Amino acid sequence: MSTAAATDTRPMRLFRARVSRITDLTPSFRRFTFTGDDLHEYGDPGYDQRIKVVFPRPGGSLDTMPTADDWYTPWREQDPDERHPFRTYTTRAVRNELREVDVDMVAHEVSGPASAWIRDAAPGDEVMLAAPTIHHGGARLGVDFVPPERTEKYLLVGDETAAPAIAVMLEQLPREARGVVVLEVPYEADAAYLPEHPGFHIEVAGRGDGERHAHLDRAAAEQAAALCPDGRGSDVEEVDVDSGLLWEVPRTAKGGAALKSAPLYAWVAGEAGAIKRIRRHLVREVGVDRRAVAFMGYWRLGRAEN
Numbered sequence: 001m002s003t004a005a006a007t008d009t010r011p012m013r014l015f016r017a018r019v020s021r022i023t024d025l026t027p028s029f030r031r032f033t034f035t036g037d038d039l040h041e042y043g044d045p046g047y048d049q050r051i052k053v054v055f056p057r058p059g060g061s062l063d064t065m066p067t068a069d070d071w072y073t074p075w076r077e078q079d080p081d082e083r084h085p086f087r088t089y090t091t092r093a094v095r096n097e098l099r100e101v102d103v104d105m106v107a108h109e110v111s112g113p114a115s116a117w118i119r120d121a122a123p124g125d126e127v128m129l130a131a132p133t134i135h136h137g138g139a140r141l142g143v144d145f146v147p148p149e150r151t152e153k154y155l156l157v158g159d160e161t162a163a164p165a166i167a168v169m170l171e172q173l174p175r176e177a178r179g180v181v182v183l184e185v186p187y188e189a190d191a192a193y194l195p196e197h198p199g200f201h202i203e204v205a206g207r208g209d210g211e212r213h214a215h216l217d218r219a220a221a222e223q224a225a226a227l228c229p230d231g232r233g234s235d236v237e238e239v240d241v242d243s244g245l246l247w248e249v250p251r252t253a254k255g256g257a258a259l260k261s262a263p264l265y266a267w268v269a270g271e272a273g274a275i276k277r278i279r280r281h282l283v284r285e286v287g288v289d290r291r292a293v294a295f296m297g298y299w300r301l302g303r304a305e306n
């Protein structure tokens, strides 16, 4: 009989972690650095890699959170008033050797379990992170940034919830990459959040008291038209963002990019109503090739994630 400890090689799982540091980067972006005994096993497929963060109910213990591979099914069977809520976030940085993971969260008005936790959290507080492990084997689990191998220009468009993903892309894309970022953030001072990239022009605006998404709509349309002057518009089917999910990521059956090369690859994420408008404009009016554009409704104004 073998006495060797079984090695856990699951490609994804729940990690139990606690807050080790909280850093206010700008007025709206708050960095949570998590540490945990097994975070040396936390995977880092990169770019816009999404995770679920499970927040403990006030006064509750995460011991009641199901942790099997298929944790979602037993979680759904738990009493909705008793189970721990979770929301979707982006891995910002992983330091396996230090057993640390950074997640940057927008401190928006308190309207749900995540925003309440973001406001009140303190070092030592626990969460669970549903994320890939180092055994993901190159499968880009939860990664929706899938550009063609030869992409001449990138257009990255988002609101503040997409800023962590755009920040990772700017850090990880090669120095020779070229493109434009259009970003809308709550305040002018939040513009400092994004890192620089020598090949990217960054058009960021704080909305202040102005209308939400006005900058995003205008600047995304202008930049797309400049980057794709010869596009030919095509029809787009409408998505009801109040009942369905706006999530369109072109890829092959094996998960790769739908095209081998493209003059422009667009990645657009944020509030679903704004993303729907931008999607329609980019595909129908500007004529960006649908096979080279990813649209993701990250959240919906007036509607909780689950």
Ligand SMILES: Cc1cc2nc3c(=O)[nH]c(=O)nc-3n(C[C@H](O)[C@H](O)[C@H](O)COP(=O)(O)OP(=O)(O)OC[C@H]3O[C@@H](n4cnc5c(N)ncnc54)[C@H](O)[C@@H]3O)c2cc1C
Residues within 6 Å of the ligand: 050, 087, 088, 089, 090, 091, 104, 105, 106, 107, 108, 109, 111, 112, 113, 114, 115, 116, 160, 161, 162, 164, 165, 297, 298, 299, 300, 301, 302, 303, 304, 305, 306
């Ligand atoms: C793939 C993906 C990656 C994401 N990555 C990040 C990330 O890295 N950092 C990050 O901060 N967010 C990120 N988000 C967005 C985040 O999941 C939502 O903002 C989340 O719904 C907040 O949860 P909540 O409990 O505060 O609100 P919910 O309970 O989900 O919603 C309650 C109310 O709050 C409103 N609301 C939700 N989010 C916001 C917001 N940002 N501003 C204003 N009102 C809001 C809703 O419209 C609703 O009316 C990501 C979402 C997805 C799908």
